[in-house]
Structures are given as structure tokens and as C-alpha cells.
Amino acid sequence: MTAPLKAIDGNADLAALMTDLAANARAAARVLALAPPEQKNRALAAIAAAIRAHAPAILAANAEDVAEARAAGITSAFLDRLTLTQARVDGMADGVATVRGIPDPVGAITESWQRPNGMTIERVRVPLGVIGVIFESRPNVAADAGVLCLKAGNAVILRGGSDSFRSCRAIHDCLVQGLREAGLPEAAITLVPTRDRAAVGLMLSGLNGGIDVIVPRGGKSLVSRVEAEARVPVFAHLEGVNHVYVDASANLDMAKSIVLNAKMRRTGVCGAAETLLVDRAAAATSLKPLVEMLLDAGCEVRGDAAAQKVDARVKPATDEDWGKEYLDAVIAARVVDGVDGAIAYIQRYGSHHTDSIVADDATAAEKFLSEVDSAIVLHNASTQFADGGEFGFGAEIGIATGKFHARGPVGAEQLTSFKYRVHGTGQTRP
Amino acid sequence: MTAPLKAIDGNADLAALMTDLAANARAAARVLALAPPEQKNRALAAIAAAIRAHAPAILAANAEDVAEARAAGITSAFLDRLTLTQARVDGMADGVATVRGIPDPVGAITESWQRPNGMTIERVRVPLGVIGVIFESRPNVAADAGVLCLKAGNAVILRGGSDSFRSCRAIHDCLVQGLREAGLPEAAITLVPTRDRAAVGLMLSGLNGGIDVIVPRGGKSLVSRVEAEARVPVFAHLEGVNHVYVDASANLDMAKSIVLNAKMRRTGVCGAAETLLVDRAAAATSLKPLVEMLLDAGCEVRGDAAAQKVDARVKPATDEDWGKEYLDAVIAARVVDGVDGAIAYIQRYGSHHTDSIVADDATAAEKFLSEVDSAIVLHNASTQFADGGEFGFGAEIGIATGKFHARGPVGAEQLTSFKYRVHGTGQTRP
Structure with missing residues (x-):
């Protein structure tokens, strides 16, 4: 050499x-x-x-x-x-x-x-x-x-x-x-x-x-x-600005385990979650435990007004936090108006990479999987599965976010x- | 209006x-x-x-x-x-x-x-x-x-x-x-x-x-x-510089009918044949009937030395005729050294659109289908089948010659x- x-x-x-x-x-x-x-x-x-x-x-x-x-x-x-x-x-x-x-x-x-x-x-x-x-x-x-x-x-x-x-x-x-x-x-x-x-x-x-x-x-x-x-x-x-949307119908324990894994398993991979969206209808019951879990795990949370209210450690999110790929132990968190609100938010701020819905409501899940225009859409599973090995491909050269020829x-x-x-x-x- | x-x-x-x-x-x-x-x-x-x-x-x-x-x-x-x-x-x-x-x-x-x-x-x-x-x-x-x-x-x-x-x-x-x-x-x-x-x-x-x-x-x-x-x-x-290669093993009647159809059914479509390649090993028996058939059908033939010899109406091909898309009642014709010669010729002059081999020899056909790098390769069938309707697609927006996303x-x-x-x-x- x-x-x-x-x-x-x-x-x-x-x-x-x-x-x-x-x-x-x-x-x-x-x-x-x-x-x-x-x-x-x-x-x-x-x-x-x-x-x-x-x-x-x-x-x-x-x-x-x-x-x-x-x-x-x-x-x-x-x-x-x-x-x-x-x-x-x-x-x-x-x-x-x-x-x-x-x-x-x-x-x-x-x-x-x-x-x-x-x-x-x-x-x-x-x-x-x-x-x-x-x-x-x-x-x-x-x-x-x-x-x-x-x-x-x-x-x-x-x-x-x-x-x-x-x-x-x-x-x-x-x-x-x-x-x-x-x-x-x-x-x-x-x-x-x-x-x-x-x-x-x-x-x-x-x-x-x-x-x-x-x-x-x-x-x-x-x-x-x-x-x-x-x-x-x-x-x-391109970047993975990936979302986990927690529907009002979600099992809270499942939501906690998926959100924690999606954000914190490895924060530097393109399949890591960057934004947590919580159904406004479940904000009163779900937002606090999800946000506190993330904070306790060492994750910085940048939230909208609703998220800031549940824990003093939550920092106020700025406009730049929506749609941001942190690749770090930081997450943006906010409430949205149900699955339609989540879909509209992801359409505006997402990067067409990987997005997940946690829900028991099959209709909401089907709507999310159909309408979110991302290479990978998941129901009740972590965004960190965005990986050729996890898909059973043996290996991958990367995750494509375009729609031509290669995707995912x-x-x-x-x-x-x-x-x-x-x-x-x-x-x-x- | x-x-x-x-x-x-x-x-x-x-x-x-x-x-x-x-x-x-x-x-x-x-x-x-x-x-x-x-x-x-x-x-x-x-x-x-x-x-x-x-x-x-x-x-x-x-x-x-x-x-x-x-x-x-x-x-x-x-x-x-x-x-x-x-x-x-x-x-x-x-x-x-x-x-x-x-x-x-x-x-x-x-x-x-x-x-x-x-x-x-x-x-x-x-x-x-x-x-x-x-x-x-x-x-x-x-x-x-x-x-x-x-x-x-x-x-x-x-x-x-x-x-x-x-x-x-x-x-x-x-x-x-x-x-x-x-x-x-x-x-x-x-x-x-x-x-x-x-x-x-x-x-x-x-x-x-x-x-x-x-x-x-x-x-x-x-x-x-x-x-x-x-x-x-x-x-x-891109253009359809399409070839019909007639192997020494070809049935001559089948070869005649495929060559005539590939060139003359409609001369202005991208699936029309533009060059006839004849196996040198069969030139003595096949070249003359194929070339005369085309001439008699009103097709101008521009040939190499071998093709010029079989009929006085054949015009000498120039360098520009090899790889030319006529989209007209004109064909270039020449002998090549067997299926390997045909493959090498098409590699050099073809446009990766549609190419056909007429052969009874299954090994030669398999070699041609494997090695010719075109969107459509045919064995014992006319190049004019290069069409979405003929493929059973109902309709097509065109024939793609690239390899990304769409092909054929x-x-x-x-x-x-x-x-x-x-x-x-x-x-x-x-």
C-alpha cells in the first residue's frame, strides 16, 4: 500500500x-x-x-x-x-x-x-x-x-x-x-x-x-x-424525512415501542423517524407518554404548542423543524387532524422515503398506506425496517426515493x- | 373551432x-x-x-x-x-x-x-x-x-x-x-x-x-x-435499426415470408426491418431467392459484394447503409459469419430496438436471443410484431429503446x- x-x-x-x-x-x-x-x-x-x-x-x-x-x-x-x-x-x-x-x-x-x-x-x-x-x-x-x-x-x-x-x-x-x-x-x-x-x-x-x-x-x-x-x-x-403517525385508534404500548425504535434504534440511518405526528383526538391520552418516553430515552423533542404543553423539556419547534432530517437524537412532534391531517402534512413536508401509521383502525391504516406517496409505507411497524436486508433482498445499494426504475x-x-x-x-x- | x-x-x-x-x-x-x-x-x-x-x-x-x-x-x-x-x-x-x-x-x-x-x-x-x-x-x-x-x-x-x-x-x-x-x-x-x-x-x-x-x-x-x-x-x-438474420439452418420458405413481412408490410413503422443478414454458409442457396423476392416486391436492395452478385438490380451499399433506418422500401443486405457474426454486426450497427433470427437450429437461436442486446429479440417471427397491441398490451405510447424503467x-x-x-x-x- x-x-x-x-x-x-x-x-x-x-x-x-x-x-x-x-x-x-x-x-x-x-x-x-x-x-x-x-x-x-x-x-x-x-x-x-x-x-x-x-x-x-x-x-x-x-x-x-x-x-x-x-x-x-x-x-x-x-x-x-x-x-x-x-x-x-x-x-x-x-x-x-x-x-x-x-x-x-x-x-x-x-x-x-x-x-x-x-x-x-x-x-x-x-x-x-x-x-x-x-x-x-x-x-x-x-x-x-x-x-x-x-x-x-x-x-x-x-x-x-x-x-x-x-x-x-x-x-x-x-x-x-x-x-x-x-x-x-x-x-x-x-x-x-x-x-x-x-x-x-x-x-x-x-x-x-x-x-x-x-x-x-x-x-x-x-x-x-x-x-x-x-x-x-x-x-x-434523497433524504429520509420519515414520519410516524399515531392514530387515535392506536394501541399505546405498540405506539410507544414503534416510535422509540423508529427514532432511537439508530438515529443516523436514512430510515430513522424524524417527525412524530399524533392524532389530535388522542392527544390528551397519547401525546404525553410518547413525548416523555422520547425525552427519557435521551431524545430532544421540538414540539408544536400541544407537545410543549405536556413536558417542560420540550423545545418549541420553528418552521425549519417541519420536514427536517436530523439524523440525530432529535425529533419534531406535533398533533394533526386524524389520518387526513397526517397524509396532508406528509404530502407537504415528507421526502417520499418511509412513513408509518400506528393504528388499530383498519380503514385509517388502508387510507394512509394508499394515499401517502412514499417508497415504503408501513402499518404497525417501525420505519427502521427501510433496508434491503430487512426486506429480504440480501443487500442493497441504497434506498431510492425517485419513482423511475428503482424505488425503495x-x-x-x-x-x-x-x-x-x-x-x-x-x-x-x- | x-x-x-x-x-x-x-x-x-x-x-x-x-x-x-x-x-x-x-x-x-x-x-x-x-x-x-x-x-x-x-x-x-x-x-x-x-x-x-x-x-x-x-x-x-x-x-x-x-x-x-x-x-x-x-x-x-x-x-x-x-x-x-x-x-x-x-x-x-x-x-x-x-x-x-x-x-x-x-x-x-x-x-x-x-x-x-x-x-x-x-x-x-x-x-x-x-x-x-x-x-x-x-x-x-x-x-x-x-x-x-x-x-x-x-x-x-x-x-x-x-x-x-x-x-x-x-x-x-x-x-x-x-x-x-x-x-x-x-x-x-x-x-x-x-x-x-x-x-x-x-x-x-x-x-x-x-x-x-x-x-x-x-x-x-x-x-x-x-x-x-x-x-x-x-x-x-430512438430509431429502429432492426435486423433479420437468416441462419444456414433456416427453412427458406419461412425466411422468405418473415423477411418480406418484416421489411414490406409497412415500411414506415419503427419495427420495420432495415438490414438483412444472411449466414455466409447459406449464401449460395439463400441469398439469391431472398434478394430477388425483395426486388420483385418493389424493395430497393443495397448489398455487399455477395448480394450484388446475385442480381444486377442490387445497388452497392456504402458505409452509410449499415445501421441506416430507411423507413422506406429500401433494405441493406449482406452476408455475415454465422450467428456470431450476426450478433457482432448488430452490436455494432443496431439500435437496441428489435432483431429477429430465422433458424431451425435451436442453439443458434438461443445464442442470438441471449446475446443480442435489444428490447425485443425474436426467433422465427417478423420484426413488425414490435408493437404494444401485438404484445397484448392493448395500446402503447411507443417503443422504448433505453434500459431504464421502460423498455420495448x-x-x-x-x-x-x-x-x-x-x-x-x-x-x-x-
């Missing part, structure tokens, strides 16, 4: 480099699209083994990144995302093994029907092509995203944050070793070999058809930039497209 | 107008997303009736458009696309009735599973939102696209070619009448009420989140402009997204 950080001399050279990378990735994608499931799984097994075997090298490279970041005086949250430990490296290898175990989506016939003229038509999953993944400081995204793209038969071009460059390079060495051992092209998983930030702009341009889709993994500013600049489709992973947890299936295969016996069209 | 063509004074007013339109369409989309199938079908029945009842008004408006176009000296092909007849108006109404009859995609549960913790997860179809359809001279697209979007629960903003403005307005009157009779918001199907070409640019900008997806319907230059400028997803409908014939189902509905009994995430 002592190779010098590659220096690229000017933008012209960088553009040429990136175009080359994309051309190689495209060629690899063709091979990968036709690779049998066993061969991809051989690569995945070899990658998992390589990550375990090279854990010391990965940790050493990461220590260099961490030292540099510390010297630059970055925040502790950032440091936490950047830092790898033996446990995190093991987790990466376990993740690769999990992806190996999920069903191969490529070639699956999702529909099949016969036409009156005797032709049969099959809808068959095929890979998307070349996926560009742009991420920030978490080096494990290189492994997670790389192998999920591989499973779905796609080539991937990875561009990590420049702070994690050495760590990503060490992980990427393991990915390439696994591809090589399985006889798959090394360009199937490419790491942009430079820290030059201009590489991101080039990826967003699509590299003249070299990249088919961009997946941004990171904070709001990265995702916003990608959405604004990308000239190719983006699997948008993006697993291997959603990283594919499809084609129609038509079997005839000489049919011509009248 | 004597209302003046709306004049918009300057781009600022136009931008305000378009933003208003989009806001109204968004509000209508919310209503439409929750409208029961019966209500949408009532609207469709009323639209079909209105088109039939107002055929004279539609034809009169169209006559004005045609007169203006003639005076401007446009081509006969253009005139043919622009001109409506009683039969074409009847066809429009029949098309609306067909869309009424297809299953409503919204609310369909496409998958459903239970997690080990007892939660059930359903994947349910939901509308996309607001669709912008930009088309050219064929006024019937207003009806076809409008009602297909309606069926799928989407609001639509229609922008036709300025040459067909009066015709589109007359058709749009019928669409609005049907919506009104069914109690649906009129803004569910909006026609841009001005011929100002700047409206197209505003639609491509996405109108600040007002439009979710753009569907271009028209020639290469329109589609290219849309793809280059759009800041929102596009269902790309885009029917009502592909105009939807999905959400996950999770039913719990109090589950929290460990």
Missing part, C-alpha cells in the same frame, strides 16, 4: 483516462452480462476470501487515510465513517458472502404469455450495463456496491471520496483479485485511480455513453450535486433491466 | 403559464392516482363518445391545419401524417375504447411475501405522476397518449407540433369533456395552449419538478433534442411505478 497516489496532469489527460476506463468497463459489461451465475459466485467467494486475507493491508491503508484526515482536522462523525476496524472488514467480507447467496437476477423470466397467433413472449431480466457509483468517506461502499453490481451482471466504476482513497484502493485490490481468480475481466469493477475531483464531473457527464446510470451514496450535498449535474439517469437517494431498497433485481424474447414458428404480422 | 390561436406575449409570460399548467396537472395527478378504475373507465367511455360525436369539428379543425401546411409547402409524407379522415377519427375512438378495456394497472400487487418476523410486504403499482408528451404532426397522438396516461393514473401535459395545433385542440376538447363527465379534474389531460416553440424547452426543463418524465413521439431530430436537453427522465424512443412497447403498466406496503403487528427492528 505504498504506491504513490496517482497524479493526473491536467483535465485533458483525466478526460482521456476516464474515457478509457469507461470503454474497458463497457467491454467488461458485455462479458459479465453473459457470465453464468456460478462464475460470478466464484468471483464473489474469492473476493470475500481476499478481503479476509488482506485485512491487515486494508487496515494499514485505512490508517494512512485516517492520519491524513486527522491532520486536516475533520469532524468525529466523519472520522467514524472513514475508520475501518477488523470488525468492519469482517463485516465487508460477510456482506460479500451474503450477496453470493442471493438469487442471481439475470436471466430470470418474470412473465411469459402466449399470443393468439401462437407466439410466446417472455420478459427476461438482463443487466443494465455500466453503473457509476459515487460515494463519500465510507470505504466499505467500494465492496458493498461493487459486488452488488457484479451479482446483477453490471460493470461498475467506483469513485470514492478522496479522503478514503487509499482504503478504497486496498479494498479494490481484493475485488480485482476475486474477478481474476474467477476468470472475469478486471475492468468489471473499476476504481477511478485518482483523487482529482474533476473525475466526478466527468462521470456525471456520462462519459459519452460510457456510463448508463449513476448511483450517489452520501450526504445531501453530494446527492444534490449529482441530481443537478448528471446527464444520465440517477437512482436518487435497491437490491440486485433493481439493478437490472429486461428484454422481451419472442418465440415463433414463422409468424408474420397481418 | 374559430377561437384565435392563443398568443403569448414573451417568454416570462410563457414560463408563468407553463408553471401554472404544471401545478394544475400535479394537483390533478393526486386526484387521479386515487381514482377508482370505474371512474377512469367512465371518463374513457365518455371520451370515445365525444370523439365520435365531434368528428365533424375535429375534421374541420384539421382541414384548417392542412390548408395552412399546404400553403407553407410541406412534404406529402408530412401531409399524410397531419391529415385526419373519418376513418382515422373512428380509429382514435376505437383506440380509446381499447384502452378502456385493458386491466387497470394501478393498485395491482405484483409481489407479496412474508418476513420471518411476521411482517408482510406487498409491492403495489402506483402512477408515476405527471407525464409530458412531446409529439409532432400526428394529431391522433393527443388522444392515444392522453388516454393511456389517464388509464395508468397519470396526469399528462401534451405538446403537439404547431402545425397540428387546431386539430389537437379539437381532440383535446373531447378529452376534457370526458374527464368532466366522469367528475375527474380537467387538468388531468392538459394541452399546451400555445404554438410558441419555447414551450418545449420549458417542458424539457421539468418545470421545477412539475413534470416527472418526458415521452417524445416523433422523428430522430425531436428525440435527439429531447435526449440532449431534458433535465428529467426520458422514455427514449410502453403500455399502461410501464407508465406506473410502485411502492412497498408493509403490514405489521407492532414489529420493531432489533
